[in-house]
Amino acid sequence: MKDLSVKSLSWLITGLFLYGIAVAMLVQGSLGLAPWNALTSGLVAITGVSFGMMTNLIGVVVLLLWIPLRQRPGVGTVLNVLLVGTSAEIGLRVLPQPSDLLAQVALFSAGLVLLAVATGIYIAPGLGPGPRDGLMTGLHERTGAPVWLCRAGVEITVLAIGWLLGGLVGIGTVAEALLIGPMVHRTLTYFRSLYAGRPAAAAVAAETRAGA
Structure with a gap:
């Protein structure tokens, strides 16, 4: 049973609250968005629904896709x-949009740094993946395709639809696609160790040496 303590x-x-703030910073930066957020901004452009509401609606739709994949949401999934x-x-309501490059x-x-930090914080307690990550792991389990292929297939499709919209x-x-993985690798190692009460800085150093 998952640890549903006050701490977790x-x-x-x-972590989830900071994640949303980070997404708002990336949107207001106006330099380009990751696939799911690009899809959200495309749907916002044609529907007029607010970005936050559309993000939540897409999360609900993706969560429904878990049913045929036989995935089970956790507390973290629902709160996500x-x-x-x-x-x-x-x-988005608080942060102004910059006027110069x-x-x-x-x-x-x-925003990118905060996104990586927020991801490490909300994943550390292990209370369930976000709906989009669960979709990818569910496809992997049901089809037998490699996780990287499922992730790439879903994100390329989502990005293409978002761009067309x-x-x-x-x-x-491009920057987010290249940088967020290594950044989350560091923050997740750090915050998992911190959450477990282990020396976080030492864990990050060890993990970095192992991956070098």
Whole structure:
């Protein structure tokens, strides 16, 4: 049974809230979005629904796709659907959109760092994957295809649809695709160790040496 302590829930909720704020920073940076956020921005452009609401709606739809894949959501999965879009909407209302390129790059870069940190925080308690990650692992389990192929197939499809709908795709999309993986690798190692009460800095150093 998953650890539903005050500690685990507070980490989960904090991480998900910060994740939504990070998404808002990337959107306001206007340099390009990751596949799922590009899809969201494309659907927002044609429906007029707010970005936060559309994020939550897409999460619900993706969660329904878990049914034929026989995936079971956790507390983290449900709260992911409810909180990320909501906090992203708060961030979009509070954060101004920069008017010059330097400020855009600074906001986007800060958003990318916060996204990696938030991911490490909300995953550390192990209370369930987000709906999009669960879709990919579910496809892997049902089809036998490698996880990387399932992830690539889903994200390329989502990005293509988002682009066709007018979603925000640009240099930031490429930057996020290249950088977020290594960044999350570090933050996840750090926050898992911190959550477990182990020396986090030493764990990151060891993990870095092992991967070198």
